[in-house]
Amino acid sequence: MNPSSLSPLRLCAVRLVPTVLALVAVLSALVSFPASATVPPASAQPTPVVAAAPAMRSILDDPLFQQDAHAGLDALYDMDFGAADQIFERIGFRYPGHPVGPFLQALLPWWAIQIEPSDTSQDGELLADLDRVLTVCENRLDENPGDVDALFFRSSAHALRGRLHADRGRWMRAARDGQQALGDLREVARRDPHNADLSFGLGLFDYLADVVPKQYKFLRAFTFLFPKGDRNRGLLELTRAMDSGRFVSTEAAYSMVQIEYVFEENYQEGLHYAQWLRKRHPDNSLFQLYEGRMYERLGQLADAGRTFDEILDRHDKGQSGYTDAIAEQALYLLARVEMRSNRFDVALAQIDRLEKLGAQRGVDTEYKALGRLRRGMAFDALGRRPDAVRCYHDVLAMNGSSSVQDRARGYLKNPYKP
Numbered sequence: 001m002n003p004s005s006l007s008p009l010r011l012c013a014v015r016l017v018p019t020v021l022a023l024v025a026v027l028s029a030l031v032s033f034p035a036s037a038t039v040p041p042a043s044a045q046p047t048p049v050v051a052a053a054p055a056m057r058s059i060l061d062d063p064l065f066q067q068d069a070h071a072g073l074d075a076l077y078d079m080d081f082g083a084a085d086q087i088f089e090r091i092g093f094r095y096p097g098h099p100v101g102p103f104l105q106a107l108l109p110w111w112a113i114q115i116e117p118s119d120t121s122q123d124g125e126l127l128a129d130l131d132r133v134l135t136v137c138e139n140r141l142d143e144n145p146g147d148v149d150a151l152f153f154r155s156s157a158h159a160l161r162g163r164l165h166a167d168r169g170r171w172m173r174a175a176r177d178g179q180q181a182l183g184d185l186r187e188v189a190r191r192d193p194h195n196a197d198l199s200f201g202l203g204l205f206d207y208l209a210d211v212v213p214k215q216y217k218f219l220r221a222f223t224f225l226f227p228k229g230d231r232n233r234g235l236l237e238l239t240r241a242m243d244s245g246r247f248v249s250t251e252a253a254y255s256m257v258q259i260e261y262v263f264e265e266n267y268q269e270g271l272h273y274a275q276w277l278r279k280r281h282p283d284n285s286l287f288q289l290y291e292g293r294m295y296e297r298l299g300q301l302a303d304a305g306r307t308f309d310e311i312l313d314r315h316d317k318g319q320s321g322y323t324d325a326i327a328e329q330a331l332y333l334l335a336r337v338e339m340r341s342n343r344f345d346v347a348l349a350q351i352d353r354l355e356k357l358g359a360q361r362g363v364d365t366e367y368k369a370l371g372r373l374r375r376g377m378a379f380d381a382l383g384r385r386p387d388a389v390r391c392y393h394d395v396l397a398m399n400g401s402s403s404v405q406d407r408a409r410g411y412l413k414n415p416y417k418p
Helices: 008-014 062-079 081-094 100-115 123-143 148-167 173-193 198-215 217-226 230-244 251-265 265-281 285-297 301-316 326-339 346-363 366-381 383-398 402-413
Strands: none
Touching: 062 100, 081 285, 100 123, 100 230, 100 285, 123 148, 173 198, 198 230, 198 251, 198 326, 217 326, 217 366, 251 265, 251 285, 265 285, 285 301, 285 326, 301 326, 326 346, 326 366, 346 366, 366 383, 366 402, 383 402
């Protein structure tokens, strides 16, 4: 087993292990450090653009920070990136010399990458922001080795950077970042064992470190770098983070959606989490895609089709977060829904739209090969065997995963039957 043999969705989930995205809630880092953490006195900080807040034990002690953090996170999850940027910038000005500012800024290119994963134009900005976080953290730790704020944000920066390395196929760099992230996170948890926000990172690590290497042999080479995981404990920790975490409930729920869809294959439970997310953030395209996927897996095809149609309508209207990459997935999934409903001519029309969008994008994604495979299957179902054979040969000539090419070879030997 190797990464190229995995579907796009499974590969995305597998990448969470060596990168140890599990180790830190991407956003729990904002506020999950304990109240005993310290902020340097105002006299030791650079002159801010706006007046600095009075010195306090931790950012958590500042009600204004709590208010702005919630507002910024809500805007980010709602994919209102302009509003999130303004709020995060304001927080950074208020806390100069603290890693919260550059870390918040890093979340903006990070989410841009999540909705357009093949676009590497945001990588440089993200890495620069994370380097700033690490520099600030190291400076604070030089002055105070017990600075928990610095430990937590250093953990978060390493985890986020590791995830990017894995997304770009730099597995050893991802693993090294993951080691650093896990060590810092465990130290913070030791100091504050009752913090429910920390359960997100630790729970996700426990689950993925146990489950994923058992399914994908190529990842076992990395397992010696990390402690053993525990599936059941991980699920309990994630549930605790979702139910009791002050700032990580959304991240924990999103992780549960992915776990239920990719690994547990419990689509009814996954739909519960997807709908929980959609109720709170109805304008998040990734959450909406998962809701549609769960409907399809449960055989609720009318609901699935309606969901994917709404995604495409939002894309056509240019709604924030509904990118070409999101539309590409929706079109492929809509074609799959139509085929499950035995509407093969309609499925071919959706594949036409998918291929047209792919040609406009000029990006060679996995959905190009998947769409051509699905076209061949539809042709087979309609009795158009010569057309189907041409499509399967096209798939073999494309830069698709080995699993897609294996399916094409199989259908060349034995025609697809609904």
